[in-house]
Amino acid sequence: MERKEVLERLRQEALKTAGERLTCVIMTGGNAASDKALMNRSLHIRHFPFRIGRISGFYELFSKGPDLVLEDEEPYRLSREHLTIERRNRKIYLVDEKSRPGSLVNGVLLGERRGGARELPLREGENEVVLGGDKSPFVFIMKVEEDSVGTLLQGPIPYGDVTFPVAALYGRFCQQVRMILKSGQPGDPENVKKGLTLVRSLLSRPDVINPLYYFSASPETFYDVVTAHSVNVTIYTIKLAITMSYDAEKIVKAGAAALLHDIGLLDLPPEIINTTKELSGQEEIIMQEHTLIGYEKLKGSESDIPVLSAAALEHHERVDGKGYPRGIANPSEVAELIGIVDFFESVTHYRPQRGPVTPHEGMRMILDERRAIFSRELLRTFIKEFSLFPVFSIVRLNTGDIGQVVEVHPDWPLRPVVRIFFQGDGQPVEEERVLNLWEDRNVFIVKDISDRAFIDHYFRL
Secondary structure (H helix, E strand, C coil): CCHHHHHHHHHHHHHHHHCCCCEEEEEEECCHHHHHHCCCCCEEECCCCEEEEECCCCCCCCCCCCCEEECCCCCCCCCCCCEEEEEECCEEEEECCCCCCCEEECCEEECHHHCCECEEECCCEEEEEEECCCCCCEEEEEEEEECCHHHHHCCCEEECCEEECHHHHHHHHHHHHHHHHCCCCCCCHHHHHHHHHHHHHHHHCHHHHHHHHHHHCCCCCCCCHHHHHHHHHHHHHHHHHHHCCCCHHHHHHHHHHHHHCCHHHHHCCHHHHCCCCCCCHHHHHHHHCHHHHHHHHHHHHCCCCHHHHHHHHHCCCCCCCCCCCCCCCCCCHHHHHHHHHHHHHHHCCCECCECCCCHHHHHHHHHHCCCCCCCHHHHHHHHHHHCCCCCCCEEEECCCCEEEEEEEECCEEEEEEEEEEECCCCCEEEEEEEEECCCCCCCCEEEECCCHHHHHHHCCC
């Protein structure tokens, strides 16, 4: 079947579904704690039942645990299976049978064990939900509204017999990685095993890797910078390793090495990691020690997975011999792979001491240094996989239209798929338009738009 026919069929299915006037829940934070839990963005809930709970132990990404995992600390205000959001025809209900603390829904107590209602309907429009009762830090606004065709086409993706919004799946991934990194012993064999399990979970569902990559391309994804960086570098490494035709087990080991490559940072003074100022010369020396610290933490597993300690030690080494900590010109293959991904992710995401560059600028920074820091073959593969205009880039076309890159073609790095937001006359588009520049050869990119304030204000994938 031709691609256009497939898209038309999907569109017709969406129109048919939209005709049933289904409702969705748009969940936003009502305070700082809940904003942080949602990674500073709204969460569109379109699949039901949707479960919210407290993080409790390690689980695989695709287990039937909570869809939204909240990091609650003692004294706990949330239960492990706290609340379920259900849709019955066009009505949305919150159901709480098991939680000990209960919740407040528009000021009404919900929670069978607290003596409140077992379930409560949400009214159309905005609802205030305080998960865990009046002393809880988690305050959310749940807005009930009709779904549109456009939003249905961007709905959650099924993964086997489980369905997750991409944001929820990414959040689960971050919480699991954070548990490993904050355990105090991230290089312990049991935690290494957990890291391998997470990577195998992703490889068992290869259709989720690109949606997670598109989500992670946003310059700010998770409140813990080290965790977000580790997760993003893992996703990018898996994408690149697949392009390089690594076998499955080598991809798993490379992904686990990416996940743990910066564990040495956890032993550095927090004031250096979280500084909002440019590092001094002495602080720079201390920062570079994270490679040696990470190596020491992981070398105990070297007899089984030597790539882990090598990646921690060498991911800042460069082929010109001017990297650190040893200044070698021949880092291991996986360490160099993680090194280029680490560089690109770092410059295109927020850090406490600086803002990000756009993805295209990040790619240009790598290209400007192509003879100095990365091998030619790796650079060629990296460009093929991530494109000269990577996902999240904001571009102007020769038609005058402005849009965002939402998909790239490995063999056509200058001709990605672009979602149009502004017409040539500067007016917002009234209906969603997506242009595949590989198919329409008369349209092409004329420039990257690097105004970060403009991008942050208007564009989210």
